[in-house]
Amino acid sequence: MNYCQRFFFTMPSYSQEINVDLNSNEKNGYKDKNESRSEEVKYVTPDVEKSVPDGLNADQKLAFALRDFLKPSNPVLEDNDNDNDKDNPSPFALDQNLPYIDEHVDTENAPQSDEELHQCPETDEVLNNAACRLRRWRAASRKLRRPRIINNLSTKDEGSNANKNFHGGHTDLADRLRSLAAASSMSASAGELLSLAPPPSAATAPPSPGCLLSPTLSDQSAAEYFGSSPECCVDRGGFESSSSAGNPAPPPGPRYKLATEGTLRVCCFQHTRTVVDKILAAKFLRRWETHVLCLLEDNVISKTPSGLLESPLSYSCMQEVYCISRWDPARKYCLRIVMPHGSLLLQANDAYTRDQWYYSIIWRRNTIRYRNFLTKTVRKEVVLKELKNMVDFAMTTPLQDESVTRAPLQILTDLLSENKNSPDWEEWTENVTSLAAPLLTERGVNxxxxxxxxxxxxxxPRSAPLPALAPPVRRVLTRNVDFGKAPDARRFVRDYISALSANNSGPSLVRRFVAVTHGERAICPHPRAAPNLAAVALAALDDHFRDYTSPHCCDESEHDVLCFADILEHMCEYEDWLVVVGAVLQPVPLCAGALGCARVCVRLARVLGALARDPRCAAHACLAAAHAARPCPPSWLRAAAPSDPLLALPHHQLAQLWGSMIGGLLNCCGKRKSFLQSMSKQLPDFLLVALTEHPAALEALCLMLEWEVVSGEQIQLEIIATLQGTELGQKYYKDLCERQQNLQKLQAEGGPRRLALPVRATDADVAALLEAGALGNLECLSLAFTAVTSNCAQHLIKLPSLRYLNLWATKFGDSGVQLIAEHLPHLQVLNLCETPISDKGIEALSGLSSLRRLNLNSTKLSAEAFEILRQRLPHLQEYDIRYTEAW
Structure with missing residues (x-):
């Protein structure tokens, strides 16, 4: 008996009823009506069973016995397919071209004999893949639960056409099995499973059954979503990518908007399913009607209710919805909706419109089903199972619409809102949130x-599913959220951070959370993340200490408060976020209770120290507001003042912190006469810090004497006594006396009236020139095309008779212009052509009331700044603003 004879010898006759054993996971059998139920018809003969190698499980033995049928090229089926209609392949041939689970096996070089099969190193892997495919198909058959669908595999006819009818089979079954394959891992009825199947990628080809072999979300674990170390907030390339996080992704292809209204052709058949298939195969159709359909929340209606759509079509009455892929080319863009008493065909003009309506109907239908099922079912295990199916369905749909995003989250919200007062609500919410983790990752929570x-x-806090909550928290922080209008979002972020800190490794988790929110790049790609995170931290601190009338000092057990101060400190570790934190902290936004807590102040001191050390003006300038000594709201220089501090820190720490802030300002934008004048009210603080030999305070006191910021002999004597009270202060005072003697020599009458430096002159050359001799008569100085910068301004302000200054094509910036404007009020001509000054330095020129001529050619002058300058300089006669915005 040859191979083909053995095959047909084991097959049942066509008069038999074909039943599938739904209870066995290892065997499938055919049973005859006339035979005993216990008798089983095997697929293979004893000859084949004897050739099965030892050491294989039941599935592998069955896969080995049917290895010839599982190959892409089956000689038995190929010979019989020649007599069949190619558009209606046998359901047994559906598995011919299925890929293996892990890889594609080269069938041309595959071993043909049993000996070669034993010698092949990939034998076990191939058998395992084949066995897995058999189990998948058996699971799909069990979920159909419709014996009459299986009966349609063969007809009742016998005779010469039996072989052809057996291989011809049911045309519609191929489409349904392929649709079932896409949802084979979900637990639902046949109609519900078939409704979840995607339509074909092209109008002439059905979806590939290979999706049967792809894993689903239910097979993934929480560790695969978010990683395992640290468990709550590890970032694998960002949470924005669903594929990298292990979440199910929509099928490849175009994306669609949810269809609400459109024109389609409608045809209805009031026949059984088998008759419809015969009519479709014969390419015969009844009368078509054109309707403008509208997809509502509960049903489908026509704007012209007549004919076939005289009454609304309810989604609950739809048993199956799928695309007809193999049909007459003139009628190819069709959807089939199976109703209890017939079928309804919807025809679109193109494949894209057909797929859009298909996905839209499926979405409406399943949304209603999930909403009713999840909110009315009592058994929790069933609800969790259906919730997982809903998450898979919502994540894999190619629809992109606001309602598509909002509907699953609203169902989840209604599910969690029920029984809020029950004692097991927390445990129930933990289970629901863990299952809905992929949905929370990709959708913004309301x-x-x-x-x-x-x-x-x-x-x-210790048992909350923190990995599942990390993506929505990060989404709230990275989006443009107005916490004033969305207080629940800020509360959610705050409570999540408190839950992180409640773990045993809370401090490290909080630090990692800040790192993940910032990202691995040097600059955070989300500009709203830093302001939102800083606002949450400050609000949490303010809410905690607002009700304390007396000073309260937190202990280490109050981690839910201290973690927010830690967040401000961790944010200062990133350069781009340091500027944002400084801007949020200006002026002091904390209440007196928070500033009175020593543990909070220790962390705030580190933040202020990082701001003081930063060389950028945008960072350290936030330590002193426009009115630095104002009492309310105070600046940080006022809050940390050693004479009357608001920060609960020891005196030596306050002195070092305050001196660091002064030093950061003096080294950049604070080395100005106006700044020292504004700080004259805090002279006792300068004196206290100077006694600790802090260089910044000693330098500031020397500048007050040199620039005559303080008036009164008594105050000057106090400053001199403070400088002479320490060894380092005596050195600073000695240098001051030497500068004053040189200044007297420099300003003595004599020297040239005009002076021009060579092109290669630098700041050091300017300092050496001014120290060479008397230049009290110098009125005109040209530094054009030299390499001088704003650092030479401290030497230029020592020339009292200077009236003309040429800085053409130099690197003189805003800080130098501001210093000149304060110390040279009699300047009449100023040339700043092709210098890097901006509106900040140009506005300072309004203090030069004697200015007659001004050249701002090729600078960053704006029209608004020039209008303000003209109003404040009424004596300005000539100006050059070519090649600027004001020109």
Whole structure:
């Protein structure tokens, strides 16, 4: 008996009823009506069973016995397919071209004999893949639960056409099995499973059954979503990519908007399913009607209710919805909706419109089903199972619409809102949130859901599913959220951070959370992340200490408060976020209770120290406001003043912190007469810090004497006594006396009236020139085309008779211009052509009331700044503003 004879010898006759054993996971059998139920018809003969190698499990033995049928090229089926209609392949041939689970096996070089099969190193892997495919198909058959669909595999006819009818089979079954393959891992009825199947990628080809072999979300673990170390907030390339996080992704292809209205052709068949298939195969159709269909929340209606759509078409009455892929080319863009008493065909003009309506109908239908099922079912295990199916469905749909994003989250919100007062609500919410983790990763949570998740973090901080909550928290921080209008979102972020800190490794988790929010790049790609995170931290500190009438000092057990001060400190580790933190902290936004807590102040001191050490003006300038000594709201120079501090720190720490802030300002934008004048009210603080030999305070006192900022002999004597009270102060005072003697020699009458430096002159050359002799008569100085910078301004301000200054094509910037404007009020001509000054330095020129001629050619002058300058300089006669915005 040859191979083909053995094959047909084991097959049942066509008069038999074909039943599938739904209870066995290892065997499939055919049973005859006339034979005993216990008798089983095997697929293979004993000859084949004897050739099966030892050491294989039941599935592998069955796969080995059917290895010839699982190959892409089956000689038995190929011979019989020649007599069949190619558009209606046998259901047994559906698995011919299925790829293996892990890899594609080269069938041309595959071993043909049993000996070669034993010698092949990939034998076990191939058998395992084949066995897995058999189990998948058996699971798909069990979920159909419709014996009459299986009966349609063969007809009742016998005779010469039996072989052809057997291989011809049911045309519609191929489409349904392929659709079932896409949802084979979900637990639902046949119609529900078939409704989840994607349509074909092209109008003439059905979807590939290879998706049967792809894993689903239910097979993934929480560690695969977010990683395992640290467990709550590890970042694998960002949470924005669903594929990198292990979440199910939509099928490849175009994306669609949710269809609401459109013109389609409609045809209805009031026949059974088998008759419809015969009519479709014969390419015969009844009368078509054109309707403008509208997809509503509960049903489908026509704007012209007549004919076939005289009454609304409810989604609950739809048993199956799928695309007809193999049909007459003139009628190829069709959807089939199976109803209890017939079928309804919807024809579109193109494949894209057909797929859009298909996905839209499926979305409406399943959304209603999930909403009714999840909110009315009592058994929790069933609800969790259906919730997982809903998450898979929502994540894999190619629809992109606001309602598509909002509907699953609203169902999840309603599910969590039920029984909020029950004792097991926290445990129930933990299970639901863990299952809905992929949905929370890709969708922005609403206000009510934020409140529910925040409640879970407050009640169960140590057992809350923090990996599942990390993506929505990060999404709230990275989006442009107005916390004034969305207080629940801010509360959710706050409670999540408190839950992080409640773990045993809380401080490290909080640090890692800040690092993940910032990202691995040097600059955070989300500009709203830093302001939102800083606002959450400050609000949490203010809410905690607002009700304390007396000073309260936190202990280490109050981690839910100290973690927010830690967040401000961790944010200062990033250069781009340091500027943002400084801007948020200006002026002091904390209440007196928070500033009175020593543990909070220690962390704030580190933040202020980082701001003081930063060389950028945008960072350290936030330590002193426009009115640095104003009492309310205070600046940080006022809050940390050693004479009357608001920060609860020891005196020596306050002195070092305050001196560091002064030093950062004096080394950059604070070395100006106006700044020292504004700080004259805090002279006792300068004196106290100078006694600790802090260089910044000693330098500031020397500048007050040199620039005559303080008036009164008594105050000057106090400053001199303070400088002479320490060894380092005596050195500073000695240098001051030498500078004053040189200044007297420099300003003595004599020297040239005009002077021009060579092109290669630098700041050091200017300093050496001014120290060479008397230049009290110098009125005109040209530094054009030299390499001088703003650092030479401290030497230029020592020339009292200077009236003309030429700085053409130099690197003289805003800080130098501001210093000149304060110390040379009699300057009449100033040339700043092709210098890097901006509006900040140009506005300072309004203090030169004697200015007659001004050249701002090729600078960063704006029209607004020039209008303000003209109003403040009424004596300005000539000006050059060519090649600027004001020109």
């Amino acid at each position: 206000g009510e859901l934020c409140a529910l998740l925040a409640r879970l973090c407050r009640r169960r």
